[in-house]
Amino acid sequence: MMKNSIGHIFRLTTFGESHGAAVGGVIDGMPAGIEIDLDRVQHELDRRRPGQSAIVTARDEKDRVKILSGIFEGKTTGTSIGFIVENSNQHSADYDNMRDTYRPSHADYAYATKYGVRDHRGGGRSSARETIARVVGGAFARQALEALGIKVYAYTSQVGDIALDRDYKKYDPAMIETNAVRCPDAQKAEQMYQLISQVKADGDTIGGVITGVITGVPCGLGEPAFGKLHASLGAAMLGINAAKGFEYGMGFDGVSCRGSEMIDLFTRREDGSVGTLTNNSGGIQGGISNGEDIYFRVAFKPVATLLREIETIDCNGEAVTLHARGRHDPCVLPRAVPVVEAMAAMVILDAYLINKTVHL
Amino acid sequence: MMKNSIGHIFRLTTFGESHGAAVGGVIDGMPAGIEIDLDRVQHELDRRRPGQSAIVTARDEKDRVKILSGIFEGKTTGTSIGFIVENSNQHSADYDNMRDTYRPSHADYAYATKYGVRDHRGGGRSSARETIARVVGGAFARQALEALGIKVYAYTSQVGDIALDRDYKKYDPAMIETNAVRCPDAQKAEQMYQLISQVKADGDTIGGVITGVITGVPCGLGEPAFGKLHASLGAAMLGINAAKGFEYGMGFDGVSCRGSEMIDLFTRREDGSVGTLTNNSGGIQGGISNGEDIYFRVAFKPVATLLREIETIDCNGEAVTLHARGRHDPCVLPRAVPVVEAMAAMVILDAYLINKTVHL
Amino acid sequence: MMKNSIGHIFRLTTFGESHGAAVGGVIDGMPAGIEIDLDRVQHELDRRRPGQSAIVTARDEKDRVKILSGIFEGKTTGTSIGFIVENSNQHSADYDNMRDTYRPSHADYAYATKYGVRDHRGGGRSSARETIARVVGGAFARQALEALGIKVYAYTSQVGDIALDRDYKKYDPAMIETNAVRCPDAQKAEQMYQLISQVKADGDTIGGVITGVITGVPCGLGEPAFGKLHASLGAAMLGINAAKGFEYGMGFDGVSCRGSEMIDLFTRREDGSVGTLTNNSGGIQGGISNGEDIYFRVAFKPVATLLREIETIDCNGEAVTLHARGRHDPCVLPRAVPVVEAMAAMVILDAYLINKTVHL
Amino acid sequence: MMKNSIGHIFRLTTFGESHGAAVGGVIDGMPAGIEIDLDRVQHELDRRRPGQSAIVTARDEKDRVKILSGIFEGKTTGTSIGFIVENSNQHSADYDNMRDTYRPSHADYAYATKYGVRDHRGGGRSSARETIARVVGGAFARQALEALGIKVYAYTSQVGDIALDRDYKKYDPAMIETNAVRCPDAQKAEQMYQLISQVKADGDTIGGVITGVITGVPCGLGEPAFGKLHASLGAAMLGINAAKGFEYGMGFDGVSCRGSEMIDLFTRREDGSVGTLTNNSGGIQGGISNGEDIYFRVAFKPVATLLREIETIDCNGEAVTLHARGRHDPCVLPRAVPVVEAMAAMVILDAYLINKTVHL
Numbered sequence A, B, C, D: 001m002m003k004n005s006i007g008h009i010f011r012l013t014t015f016g017e018s019h020g021a022a023v024g025g026v027i028d029g030m031p032a033g034i035e036i037d038l039d040r041v042q043h044e045l046d047r048r049r050p051g052q053s054a055i056v057t058a059r060d061e062k063d064r065v066k067i068l069s070g071i072f073e074g075k076t077t078g079t080s081i082g083f084i085v086e087n088s089n090q091h092s093a094d095y096d097n098m099r100d101t102y103r104p105s106h107a108d109y110a111y112a113t114k115y116g117v118r119d120h121r122g123g124g125r126s127s128a129r130e131t132i133a134r135v136v137g138g139a140f141a142r143q144a145l146e147a148l149g150i151k152v153y154a155y156t157s158q159v160g161d162i163a164l165d166r167d168y169k170k171y172d173p174a175m176i177e178t179n180a181v182r183c184p185d186a187q188k189a190e191q192m193y194q195l196i197s198q199v200k201a202d203g204d205t206i207g208g209v210i211t212g213v214i215t216g217v218p219c220g221l222g223e224p225a226f227g228k229l230h231a232s233l234g235a236a237m238l239g240i241n242a243a244k245g246f247e248y249g250m251g252f253d254g255v256s257c258r259g260s261e262m263i264d265l266f267t268r269r270e271d272g273s274v275g276t277l278t279n280n281s282g283g284i285q286g287g288i289s290n291g292e293d294i295y296f297r298v299a300f301k302p303v304a305t306l307l308r309e310i311e312t313i314d315c316n317g318e319a320v321t322l323h324a325r326g327r328h329d330p331c332v333l334p335r336a337v338p339v340v341e342a343m344a345a346m347v348i349l350d351a352y353l354i355n356k357t358v359h360l
Helices: A038-048 A092-098 A108-115 A121-126 A128-147 A173-178 A186-201 A229-238 A251-256 A333-358 B038-048 B092-098 B108-115 B121-126 B128-147 B173-178 B186-201 B229-238 B251-256 B333-358 C038-048 C092-098 C108-115 C121-126 C128-147 C173-178 C186-201 C229-238 C251-256 C333-358 D038-048 D092-098 D108-115 D121-126 D128-147 D173-178 D186-201 D229-238 D251-256 D333-358
Strands: A011-015 A022-028 A065-067 A081-086 A151-159 A208-215 A243-248 A266-268 A274-276 A294-300 A309-314 A319-323 B011-015 B022-028 B065-067 B081-086 B151-159 B208-215 B243-248 B266-268 B274-276 B294-300 B309-314 B319-323 C011-015 C022-028 C065-067 C081-086 C151-159 C208-215 C243-248 C266-268 C274-276 C294-300 C309-314 C319-323 D011-015 D022-028 D065-067 D081-086 D151-159 D208-215 D243-248 D266-268 D274-276 D294-300 D309-314 D319-323
Touching: A011 A128, A011 C022, A022 A128, A022 C011, A022 C022, A022 C081, A038 A065, A038 A128, A038 A333, A081 A128, A081 C022, A081 C081, A092 A121, A092 A319, A108 A121, A108 B333, A121 A128, A128 A151, A128 A333, A151 A173, A151 A186, A151 A333, A173 A186, A208 A333, A208 B251, A229 A243, A229 A294, A229 A333, A229 B229, A243 A251, A243 B251, A251 B208, A251 B243, A251 B294, A266 B309, A294 A333, A294 B251, A309 B266, A333 B108, A333 D333, B011 B128, B011 D022, B022 B128, B022 D011, B022 D022, B022 D081, B038 B065, B038 B128, B038 B333, B081 B128, B081 D022, B081 D081, B092 B121, B092 B319, B108 B121, B121 B128, B128 B151, B128 B333, B151 B173, B151 B186, B151 B333, B173 B186, B208 B333, B229 B243, B229 B294, B229 B333, B243 B251, B294 B333, B333 C333, C011 C128, C022 C128, C038 C065, C038 C128, C038 C333, C081 C128, C092 C121, C092 C319, C108 C121, C108 D333, C121 C128, C128 C151, C128 C333, C151 C173, C151 C186, C151 C333, C173 C186, C208 C333, C208 D251, C229 C243, C229 C294, C229 C333, C229 D229, C243 C251, C243 D229, C243 D251, C251 D208, C251 D243, C251 D294, C266 D309, C294 C333, C294 D251, C309 D266, C333 D108, D011 D128, D022 D128, D038 D065, D038 D128, D038 D333, D081 D128, D092 D121, D092 D319, D108 D121, D121 D128, D128 D151, D128 D333, D151 D173, D151 D186, D151 D333, D173 D186, D208 D333, D229 D243, D229 D294, D229 D333, D243 D251, D294 D333
Parallel strands: none
Antiparallel strands: A011 A022, A022 A081, A065 A081, A151 A208, A208 A294, A243 A294, A243 B243, A266 A274, A309 A319, B011 B022, B022 B081, B065 B081, B151 B208, B208 B294, B243 B294, B266 B274, B309 B319, C011 C022, C022 C081, C065 C081, C151 C208, C208 C294, C243 C294, C243 D243, C266 C274, C309 C319, D011 D022, D022 D081, D065 D081, D151 D208, D208 D294, D243 D294, D266 D274, D309 D319
């Protein structure tokens, strides 16, 4: 997890800049013998790709994944899986004016200072195009998890001030893909859509919250001390471009509760299994899954690229006026939903595999 | 970071259960030649120790650290630093009734299911006594950071519904240690103190928020993709017992802003250096420090140990009534402040050392 | 180093099977701002490629490397470098008879048992084609090392019973590439060439030893305990296909010496620097480089693919007769020389970067 | 494995200098529920301790291990195991004359150059006392392996020019502990004993070879590419103080064989299982165990501490005469045997646990 890798047993390593030849990665530790539906891998990329709707960037990237290794006759072989997604439809010239200019609240200045050299085109390595590789990694993890009965989904639960006000259990995941916002409440989705459209018309951007849910997780995943399951989930989510916060279970809202309101009492279910009456803990206790649903929320800031004139500085520290060109998302939430799912799937599969080593 | 270690270059590995012989750890990667003031290491432990005030647990643990290696004639040698803190004043018999009983919202059930075997006394490995080792690790990291002009502090910014309502810059860090709550606003601190006292009298518990601040961080710390500085900070904070959420910069509040309100415009300071007019980003852009102050917030739930009768289950799934004995904190916030500081110090030092490898 | 990655700061992760679409990898942690000569990267691959001479396999693979990221305007950007080498000229049908057959002393049986599924074509992931990715990684590392004045070279020092009998210092590295065997002694090279030709004519194979030398290494690389420089070098060399042994300095020969014959006495050189009169230690003492040349030897077994009929078993444990087709090396040494160099370069660069973190 | 840790799932982290307060470590990833016989852990330390016989150093160290965590009611809990062995019987004053002097072929000069600061007493961190922690780690691993039917043993197979000349299968492991040299051939053991005694009388030292054997290893341990089982074993062995070489199977001797002499033909055993007729591969093919015995050899140099006057230099580069005091081993082999076993046990257990993650 130091630089461009995430995970311990199931580990994804990524490469690629926005305007380079390709983005891609290597999946190491994918279990052997899993049948892989490559159409479903591509489907996840299609959910992330630009140009899906009027409220996302109009870039027309095909984002076709090529798998280069690790699969033989339709099944994973247990060896590393290399893949690439070629870049196309880049309008690198759109970025010529940014060669020596640092866009406010972008990584430009920090990268230039850190590395001394910088691919300025489209954000280079700091571009959200890097998440393509995560979506591919997640699509593999997801197919392994499904063989275990574990399901992962996410949805837009807030855009600006428009927020879903009910518990995740009240929403039907089947509704998520019925609208461009990826919100399971059709009415709120429409309001969010209008808000994003308005923001876009203003040349501005808006933030929001994505809720993630993982069902079917067996009790026991996660490790004590520094390998707590929610810490791994949190790191994975915070590593997504534009993420500013992570909470699970009752999260920040729980801080004003008393312990007596918060604790999840145990119950014995009809089938004899043990469960909890409530799930304020969010499916994780002491860092280890307890068999209940895991749910969490990720805050995304409004992206920093505004389609209007902005005062900023160049690499000499001189004041300049920047007018961003290019095609940008007024709100990253709809396209970030599959990224949240992908990261969650990879974290859970990794925790599942690590947990196999607890006993001989 | 898989199990009991955190960090890559500066790495802490911990061991120890609440009622075992000792807790301790190994610090690997501490830079060589740093003069260490062991009194200050002990001082950090004293800030964390029980029995400091009427609003924390009355356990009378001395928590004296013994350094076993890695220091020669007062300086770090660059080799690994082993240390232990012996356990004492344990009342293990207080936990006899928990041998076969799972306390609600504790790790008991998850640990028992995961491992099949469990040290039930005082929570075993899941006890917050494990954070002793973190405080020691952080105390070393802090002394290295100070040589670099980097300072870390944290304070209680919310208990229950009582919250500080101003920016961290408005508070004087020198005020933090003037009250038992570790809150820099004396009036709010007194209200928090009253609330915690009331909650304690009720045999209940209450949560809150700790704000962390890091000043003097040079531009360039943190890595792209999966090593983003805030992702490492978030994982470290979420790994603290009872943490439920993490946000940095504007965090969850920022989601309702527009990009035009949120971006931090650059400015050139009188000394010629580049800075930002605002700091909504929280000192990190694209995962890399930009030279501004880093600030973040960590949500802590009310702890689950209530000093009252609770209905729960035993290891056979049978309903039992539990009356927790032992001496417990009604609110973890005051004692968690030095733990938040310790984790932050270790993450920043690790990022600093990693950043040294970016150039030949 | 768990599965398909090697290194800590400078880390190579590889993928690819012999008859898959491509082999490739990701280089993480390459320092920023290094000018890269891509022709020299390709040159290293050309040294490794089949079909170079009459004594190596006749497969006609072009092995052209495509760099996909991490370089901008001719310089490394400090971000991850993805690359692929497409497979071509595979005669997969040559391997049809091996689908269910386990070749003796190959990885076939062990892979099939471990994974349950196996790409049998050309050895799949266990093929030495995987070393292509290492050569690319090493070619980058080498260009960084050269900026530091560190040079790496290797040569064939033994084939069968024909062995060089003098110290590495007696041979001119400029002679290595003057013959197909990559041996700096022209006369011995000719003898080795004849031996390999004879072995090939017999449908048999032969082993040998490669000597590696690293000059210009500063004092201080390597870590105590488990990160000793020679242990990292050894692991890297032993991880090359067909390697069976590793020794450095006096190695196995030194075991019959007395300490008084073996110790390297210090001397002060004319320029005031400290050195040793002899270098029996091989440039590493206590696991840490001491500024002298590092030299080591790697034993390679005769490869197991014989072009003759062999009795073996199939996946049901039934006896079968196998007649290997395909184009194979009678002796891996000549083509393994650039692989040894590549691995050495990567280990030294990684150690160099880690050593930068020893001081603030 | 970067600095003071080894292993991925089963991971040992060590600390401690020769003349510090204690050496010790943390074992992370020990499987849960394993019954531990602490007397056997101590027994392994007793095999390593000084003062066992007339041919090892006369230092009278008790080396009693204290386990501080991770065991509850006699069983491992799956959480990290902290342990210490206090130093005693140090004669630090014996080393006063080495404060500013660099002993030839020791780590003194390299450490001083690397770190700038150095604990000169008894070699500090570079002392072989550090292997105490490895022996403890290995003793835990061994008890887990035994539950799997895997056994590890090692013996002295060469001292100076006196070498065992037969295959490991010809020797009875029960004979190893019958003599002070730890050699299973009583007659050769006596010759070795005489040689070591003579060398000791001369104030000199002598090297040798230890052979290690691992039986009962299931097929499938080890990983492709960089995680090959023999590469992990090699790194572990080369990381032992004074080790200069590692080979497995036919090793360096095999380089003069032809492939047709070397390959291990398969056979079907009476019980229906698959095996090989010979075992020139040393139980590992393509980096993965094949179910046959694993055997390997480790070369140890004569230690560099001679009990005679030696010309060397001090930290200013000035020539000085050193007369080492202290109590030293004339030959490390007898005491290194349990260290070799410990390292082997840890590597195999780690590989076993990693292999569990290959399938869901």
